[in-house]
Amino acid sequence: MTDQTPKMDEQEAFIPPYYMLILAVAGLVVALAVLVTQPTFTVVGWGALGIGALALVAWVLMAPDQAKAVITGRTARFGGTSLVVTAVFIVALIAIYVFIRGQNWRADLTERDTFSLTTESRQAIAGIGADPNLPSVKLLAFYGASQAGRRDQDTLLFDDYAQTSAGKIRWCSRSSSDPSPISYIPLSGTRPR
Amino acid sequence: MSAIFAVFKRELALYFRSPIAYAVAFAMLLFLGILFNGNLAQSVAFNVSVAQQGGGGVTASDLNLAPALITFLMFLIGPLLTMRLLAEEAREGTIEVLMTLPMNEAQFIIGKFLAVWSYYTVLLLLTVIYHLILTLVGVPDAGVAFGAYLGAWLYGGAVLAICMIWSAVTEDQIVAAFLSAATVLVLYLAEVAAVSLTGSPTLANAAGFVRELGLQAHFGATLANGIIRAEDIAYFVLMMIGALFITTRIVETRRWRA
Structure with a gap:
């Protein structure tokens, strides 16, 4: 009479080993996403990293032959x-x-110089740059969430302002939803008291 | 170089013998023609009313209509033009024969890419007729048109290179086309996703990154309006180089895969 009971290593695992591998990859991807998208590596990132590492260890323990083949096999090499x-x-x-x-x-190819200064404006701004008595100016441009394209276009014009004025006119862009108070930014050489 | 040219010549000739390529060209030009006609009729009516008040002329939106529509349609055109390129060779087993020829994988991939990009260039050049029509109704800004066409040409190259990755991954042309369309659509809509992310306090930092990754951020506001930025040109060129490199590595796996 033959023994019908399968050996332990021939039994199919309750959870297939590659599930662990998928879990490990998913955990590492989530951790990477947290690292890239969040200002600090939050608890979600640490949790995902932990799960990923544990799943990887579990896969190595559940399928040591597969793990060995991955490290030493032809495909791995x-x-x-x-x-x-x-x-x-x-x-x-x-x-x-x-x-x-x-x-x-950058270059503005438009025939009407839509995104650059006109000759008259250029002369006037060069005059501001050359006058040592005039204070420096800082331009603040506010853009909403959907106006990133507009900001790209305006950058050309604002850079032209800054370059023509020899650095006397500076500019920066801010999100219109930025909660930080505007008075922190020095405007035209004046500071809030 | 001669190996690249041999593959290029063979593939380009296949495009002009393939019914799918003609169907793509027909559908694209029909769609563009209908939209252009409607847009032009609207624009002329608007310009007549503005001219009565002392204004008029062809607007930037008229000028970049054809290139902008083509870039939108690339999520359909790209997969349809590239799905056959490598998937068919793999399915029919001809890729193994080609690999025995005195050329490496990179030459093989570059030759195929240049062929599909050339075919796309022909399609794009056919739409220049719309620009010529615009010269009959106004004075179009040649700088804007040049920027828009240059952008659409580079945009198309990047999309075709990305689609080739999926054609190399799978032997099934339909699967390759679907995966390519999904990838291009995700890259096309990245700008919209970035807007949504900006509204979220936790994911606002990722918005800039997601936008920069997308195709439209390097075309819609800048090249399509006559603004040439080195970063936009670099984005499309590097995207092509990167995608072709990945495709080459995928094809190379056939040499050592079990």
Whole structure:
């Protein structure tokens, strides 16, 4: 008479090991999202990171052969290299983008110079910049949540103001929902008492 | 270089023999024509009333209508043009044969990308007719038109490169098209998502990042209105390079995948 009872290692696990792997990835993704989107790494981030780490450990314990294959297998060797190279390449592309963005190279192609100063305005503002008796001016531009595109367009004009006035006119943009009081920002060289 | 050109020539010829490519061109031009006609009729009626008060002319919204509509339609055009590119080669097993030819994966992918981008360029150039029509009813701003067309051209390149990733991932053309359309739509709507995030006190920090990631933030307010920013050009070019690099890595996995 043969023994019909399956051995422990042949029994199908109540929770398949790859569920743990999915949980680990989900936890790490949530933690990363919290890191990127929140000002501080909140309890949600720590919780997700903990769950992700525990799920990863659980997967290694539940399927040690799979874990070993992932680390030492052919897929890991080539795939791991490929993944690292891709990640490095993408980071390099992001760095190039951030560098170019920082250079602030812009041009107004419109025939009527819609987003730049007219010759007359340019002369008047250059005069303000050259006069040492005039105080410096700070322009404040307020934009609502849906006006980011408008802000991009106006940036060209405001930068033109700042450049033509040789830095005497400065500007900054703020969200119209920004709760910080306006009196904290120095306007036209005057400060609140 | 000759390997890239060989793939490019073969793929471009396939586009001009493919019924899907003609169907895409027909649908796009029909849709654009109807909308352009309606918009122009409205604009002319408006300009006549303004001219009676001493104003008039062609507005910026008329000028970038065709490029803006094409960029919106890219979530349909992109997947339809690219779904076949790599998925079909993989399904029919011809990709293995191509991999034995004296060229690497990058040359193969770049050749295919240049072919689909060239076909898209032809479609885009066909819409220049609308700009010529506008010159008959007013004095259009050539700078705005140039910016809008340059933007639409780069935008299209970026979208096509992104769609190629999904064509390399799956052997099923329909799945590739759906995944591509979803990805492009998410990138198109990132600006809308950023607006929603700005309203949320906890996620406001992410709004700028999400907006910057989207396609429209680099086209709608700037290039489409004649503002050329280096960051916008860089975004589209780097997006193309990044997407093509990922596609190449995916195709390369065939060499060592079990």
